[in-house]
Amino acid sequence: MSIEANIPTNDKRGNAFVMNRYRFKTIVSSIIPIPIENVDTDQIIPARFLKATTREGFGENLFRDWRYNQSGNKNADFVLNKTEFKGNILVGGENFGSGSSREHAAWAIFDYGFRVVVSSFFADIFKNNALNNKLLPVQVSEKFLAKIFATVEKDPKSELKVDLENQTITILATGESENFDINPYKKTCLLKGYDDIDYLMSLKNEIEAFEKARI
Amino acid sequence: MVKEIEGGPSVLYIDRHLIHEVTSPQAFAGLDKRGLKVFRPKQTFATPDHNVPTKDQHLTIRDELSRTQVEKLTENCNRHGISIYGLNHPWQGIVHVVGPELGITQPGMTMVCGDSHTSTHGAFGTVAFGIGTSEVEMVLATQCIMQPKPQKMLIEINGKLGKGITSKDIVLYIISKITASGGTGYFIEYTGSAIRNLSMEARMTICNMSIESGARGGLIAPDEITFEYLKGREFAPKVNDWDKAVAYWKTLKTDDGAEFDKVISYNAEDIEPMITYGTNPGMGMKINDTIPTGNEFSDNNKNTFLKSLKYMDIEPGSKMLGHKVDYVFLGSCTNGRIEDIRAFANFVKGKKKADNIIAWIVPGSKQVEKQAQKEGLVQILEASGFEFRQPGCSACLAMNDDKVPEGKYAVATSNRNFEGRQGPGARTFLASPLTAAAAAITGRVTDPREFL
Numbered sequence: 138m139s140i141e142a143n144i145p146t147n148d149k150r151g152n153a154f155v156m157n158r159y160r161f162k163t164i165v166s167s168i169i170p171i172p173i174e175n176v177d178t179d180q181i182i183p184a185r186f187l188k189a190t191t192r193e194g195f196g197e198n199l200f201r202d203w204r205y206n207q208s209g210n211k212n213a214d215f216v217l218n219k220t221e222f223k224g225n226i227l228v229g230g231e232n233f234g235s236g237s238s239r240e241h242a243a244w245a246i247f248d249y250g251f252r253v254v255v256s257s258f259f260a261d262i263f264k265n266n267a268l269n270n271k272l273l274p275v276q277v278s279e280k281f282l283a284k285i286f287a288t289v290e291k292d293p294k295s296e297l298k299v300d301l302e303n304q305t306i307t308i309l310a311t312g313e314s315e316n317f318d319i320n321p322y323k324k325t326c327l328l329k330g331y332d333d334i335d336y337l338m339s340l341k342n343e344i345e346a347f348e349k350a351r352i
Numbered sequence: 353m354v355k356e357i358e359g360g361p362s363v364l365y366i367d368r369h370l371i372h373e374v375t376s377p378q379a380f381a382g383l384d385k386r387g388l389k390v391f392r393p394k395q396t397f398a399t400p401d402h403n404v405p406t407k408d409q410h411l412t413i414r415d416e417l418s419r420t421q422v423e424k425l426t427e428n429c430n431r432h433g434i435s436i437y438g439l440n441h442p443w444q445g446i447v448h449v450v451g452p453e454l455g456i457t458q459p460g461m462t463m464v465c466g467d468s469h470t471s472t473h474g475a476f477g478t479v480a481f482g483i484g485t486s487e488v489e490m491v492l493a494t495q496c497i498m499q500p501k502p503q504k505m506l507i508e509i510n511g512k513l514g515k516g517i518t519s520k521d522i523v524l525y526i527i528s529k530i531t532a533s534g535g536t537g538y539f540i541e542y543t544g545s546a547i548r549n550l551s552m553e554a555r556m557t558i559c560n561m562s563i564e565s566g567a568r569g570g571l572i573a574p575d576e577i578t579f580e581y582l583k584g585r586e587f588a589p590k591v592n593d594w595d596k597a598v599a600y601w602k603t604l605k606t607d608d609g610a611e612f613d614k615v616i617s618y619n620a621e622d623i624e625p626m627i628t629y630g631t632n633p634g635m636g637m638k639i640n641d642t643i644p645t646g647n648e649f650s651d652n653n654k655n656t657f658l659k660s661l662k663y664m665d666i667e668p669g670s671k672m673l674g675h676k677v678d679y680v681f682l683g684s685c686t687n688g689r690i691e692d693i694r695a696f697a698n699f700v701k702g703k704k705k706a707d708n709i710i711a712w713i714v715p716g717s718k719q720v721e722k723q724a725q726k727e728g729l730v731q732i733l734e735a736s737g738f739e740f741r742q743p744g745c746s747a748c749l750a751m752n753d754d755k756v757p758e759g760k761y762a763v764a765t766s767n768r769n770f771e772g773r774q775g776p777g778a779r780t781f782l783a784s785p786l787t788a789a790a791a792a793i794t795g796r797v798t799d800p801r802e803f804l
Contacts, residue, residue, distance in 0.1 A: 174656040175532060175632050179770040184749040188403065188417035190377035190424050192485075202772045207758055230656070232533040235566060235632070236770060237749075238468040239375065240484035261536055261568055262468060266484035320500065322360030333486070334386070337494040340355065340363060343495055347365055348353045 139196050158330030159271050163300045164252055165309070167224035169216055170289050176229045177236035178263065182245040184237075195241050196248030221293040227299075228255040228285055234263025243270045255306065257282040268323050269333065275299060275306055281315045284308060301327060354496055360377050361498040367461035369396040369491045370447045371434075373403055373425040374751070375466030380428040390432040390755040392495045396428045397456055398436040401446045403751050406714050408470035409439050418752065430791065432492075433509040443586075445717020445743045448685035452556065453719055455585030459574040459601040464491060469685045469767065470569075471562040475555035476582070477574035477604045479539075482563065496569070502568050503537050503613040506606075508544040511620030516801040518695070519554035520687060520765065520784035522546070522627035523561040526637045530616070532634035535567030538614065541606060542572050546620035550559035553580040553691040560686045561767050573605040625800055627672050628782040630660040635769070637672070639787065639799050645669040649710050664779050665759070672781070672797050680711040680792040681774070682785055683741075684748040687765035688716030690723050691786045697729040699789035705737035706795030711736050711794035712754055714746040750775045763791040 186198040194276035203215045211218045227246060234242060243266040246254060254272060257279045267274045277285070288295045288308050298307040301324065307314040319327075326332060337344075355363040371379075376398075383390070390396065403418040413419035422439070424726045429436040437443040443450060448469050451457040459477040464470060466488045473480035507526060527534075540562050547555070555572050562570030579598050582588045589597040628636040629643050635657075637643065643661075645668045646654045647655025661668055666675075682688070682696050693715060705711060713733055715721040721743055724730050730740045747754040748766035750773070756762045765788050769780035783791075786800035793803075 173659065174652065177632065177768075177770045179749075179773050181769070183772055183776070184402075184751045185776075187374050187751065188415075188421055190421060191381065192378045202776055207777060213794055230652070232536070232566070235532060236468065236768060237482055238466060238470075238482035240378075240466075240486060243484070258533060258536070260533070262482055262484060266486065269484060269486035320360055321355055322498075333498050334382075334490055334493055337363065337490055337496050337498070338388075340496070341494065344354055344363075344365070344494055348495075 159328040160330040161252070161271060161273060161301050162299065163302070164225065165296055165298045166226045167222070167294050167296050168226040168228050168255075168285070168289055169222050169224055170286055171216060171227065171229045171253075172286050174237055175232045178234060178239050178242040179236055181234070181242040182239065187239060189242050192244050193248060195245035196250065199245040199249045215302065218316040225251050226255060226297050226299065227251045228283075228289075229281070231258045231279070233259050234267075235260040238262045238266070240266040240270065243267045243272050247272045255282070255285065255297070268327070270320045271327060273299065273327065275317045277306060277315050277317060281306075284311070284313060303330060313344075315343070361500045363496050364462060364499045366464050366491050366495055366497060367395065368451070368456055368463040370451055370456070370463070370465035371396060371398045371425070371488065372447050372465070372467065372471070373400045373421040374483050375487055375609055376428065377421060377424045378437065378485045379466070379492055380432075382486075382489040383492055386493075388493050390434065390492045393433040395495060396434045396492065398434055399444050399450050399452070400425055400426055401479060401743075402745045402749065404439060404744040405752050406712070406744050406746050406754060409742045415752070442718050442722070445715075445719065446685045446688060446745055447718065448556075448560065449688060451718030452476065452552070452581075453585065453717060455582050455588030458582065458588070458597070459578060460604045464497065468563045469560050471567070472556050472560040472685055474559035474562065474569050474571040475552060476578055477571060477601070479569065479571070481569040484701055492763065502539040505535065505538040505540045505567070505614040505616070507540055507542050507610040508545040508615070509542070509616045509620050510544040510617070511546055513546055513620050513623065516625060516786055516804045517623055517786040518786060519550055519557045521623055521626045521706050523558045524628065524633070525618070525623045527633050528626065528636040529618070530565050530634075532564060532632040533566045534634075535562060535565030538567045540565070540567045540570045541612075541630055544617070547559060547572060551691060552577060553689045556689065561633065564767055574601050599667055620670045625784060625787050627787060627797060628780070629664065629666055629672055630657070631663055631769055631771050632660070633767065633769060633782060635660065636782065639783075639797070640673060643668060643670055643672065673799065675797040676761060677709065677763050677781070677791045677796055678760040680709055680788050681714070681717065681744050681747040681762055681764040681766060683712065683714030684766035685716065685745070687785050688714060688720065688743075688769045690720050692765065693720065693724045693729055694727070696785045696789045697724075697732045699800065700736040700738065700793060702734050703736055703793045705792050708795045709792050711738050711792050712747055712752070714741045715743050717743050734802060747774050749773060750778070756780070763788045763797065786797050
């Protein structure tokens with residue numbers, strides 16, 4: 138892709154930062170199902186936990202008010218507290234990530250250990266934030282989502298395979314598979330470990346020219 | 353638009369950038385890590401709002417984490433030459449109240465902020481939307497972000513609004529129709545005679561809540577009401593440039609016959625005072641209506657609906673009218689402007705706050721606070737038993753001490769009724785300033801028209 142030619146491989150101090158970054162690889166994992174619609178960012182990470190000035194550590198409070206009751210004890214019914222559910226793929230109901238623009242929601246999910254979120258529909262800002270944080274949002278059909286939930290209900294250990302290169306998601310137990318969409322630019326970024334700032338910094342001359350032309 | 357990438361997002365140039373203490377520290381840290389400076393510091397404006405106390409703002413903030421965030425904002429801005437209106441500055445306030453009242457927001461500009469309610473500024477014909485912290489870092493570093501092209505939706509509302517119906521009712525009505533995800537992927541343009549007749553403040557309330565339907569932003573074409581509002585404001589074009597600016601702004605309207613991906617029309621006469629009963633802003637209805645039973649929905653939706661009502665401890669199929677209320681919150685970037693304080697104060701004038709109600713009246717900015725004092729609104733509020741606080745986001749998201757306790761009901765003029773939004777276990781009914789005032793007086797959910 139032409140974008141790759143634009144990406145600088147060294148920062149200003151000469152560090153080869155792009156080389157050391159996280160690159161998205163094919164993932165095979167069991168899943169954590171949250172079959173609820175409109176999971177909003179206040180549930181993912183409540184506002185009172187947004188007071189940090191770093192990006193790390195938000196996983197501790199992921200789904201805080203669903204995970205713990207008011208007295209701070211674990212809520213045994215919530216999926217993250219059930220030992221039979223493990224894995225780094227989170228599967229949620231329709232309109233996942235609605236509400237606030239807080240990137241902390243994507244940070245919290247990633248920090249907890251998830252690398253993929255699957256839903257039949259994502260809120261815009263959340264989707265962008267996820268992609269900017271190496272967390273892959275995979276949008277599937279409602280039918281396929283229902284199949285995932287049904288499969289995991291039968292067997293909590295059943296696994297999904299998410300192949301970004303080929304843009305496919307597969308329920309391994311049944312072999313059923315679906316293609317998912319991703320912007321080709323974002324796909325390259327995830328596979329190669331680039332980010333938007335690398336790219337935008339490489340356009341500095343064009344940005345300055347744009348400013349001059351407008352005055 | 354600086355550049356379009358084949359099959360990718362476009363590189364969009366940002367004219368104005370607002371920042372606050374919660375979503376910016378990690379962006380500045382990112383710049384430091386890369387050894388970068390802020391590219392265009394004069395195009396970014398800062399004010400602390402999310403975390404700040406609404407009492408005793410002249411004192412040091414007691415909560416250590418909040419204090420650190422607010423101090424970090426000041427430090428980052430000073431280091432990078434960004435204008436900041438801190439806690440004791442006469443221009444401090446909620447970013448989305450401050451931007452318009454200082455004339456930072458202008459028609460035709462692109463504007464972003466690390467806050468989803470940036471859509472507010474669309475009321476000026478500004479392309480404005482919320483972004484995440486990585487994007488805040490992009491804007492600081494390059495004054496650009498990467499954005500996919502949104503689809504276009506037109507919502508037209510014609511006719512005359514009834515007595516006691518506000519722009520908050522219009523937008524709650526719209527979201528109750530198109531749902532909390534119906535606007536996802538779209539930029540919405542609002543038009544029609546009912547919109548054209550609204551003040552700038554009322555227009556801001558509508559654009560503000562565009563995000564609650566999932567839309568990235570909302571727009572209203574600028575007109576004489578817009579120009580009149582902006583004239584003479586601090587950062588608005590000055591004498592010599594004013595006419596030129598207005599001439600340009602007048603060209604900023606959608607061409608007749610322009611194509612939209614979706615067009616929806618509503619009749620203003622069908623809109624009544626609205627209130628939400630559930631845990632997303634789409635779960636709203638006319639205040640006199642009956643809550644659905646759940647049988648109206650498919651199995652999946654029914655489960656979500658019942659879970660929501662269980663959290664609210666509300667019976668499916670019941671009425672909202674007369675429901676008990678414990679707290680009333682007037683404020684936020686949705687309804688914390690001077691007109692909102694005026695409407696509330698005029699409503700409660702000569703009446704007394706109900707004893708069972710704890711009320712927080714929180715101005716959107718220092719300028720709103722000052723104006724309310726000047727107009728004698730604070731005296732009216734205090735005479736009726738209301739406490740007038742200092743500016744900030746306050747109980748809208750309960751990052752400060754203004755939290756609604758577990759299990760309590762609040763009628764709030766803010767924008768989200770999510771579980772725990774106003775405090776862990778808190779239950780929120782979203783409504784207009786008039787409906788909030790009516791609840792504050794009677795202590796129950798009340799149709800404000802009973803008093804008009």
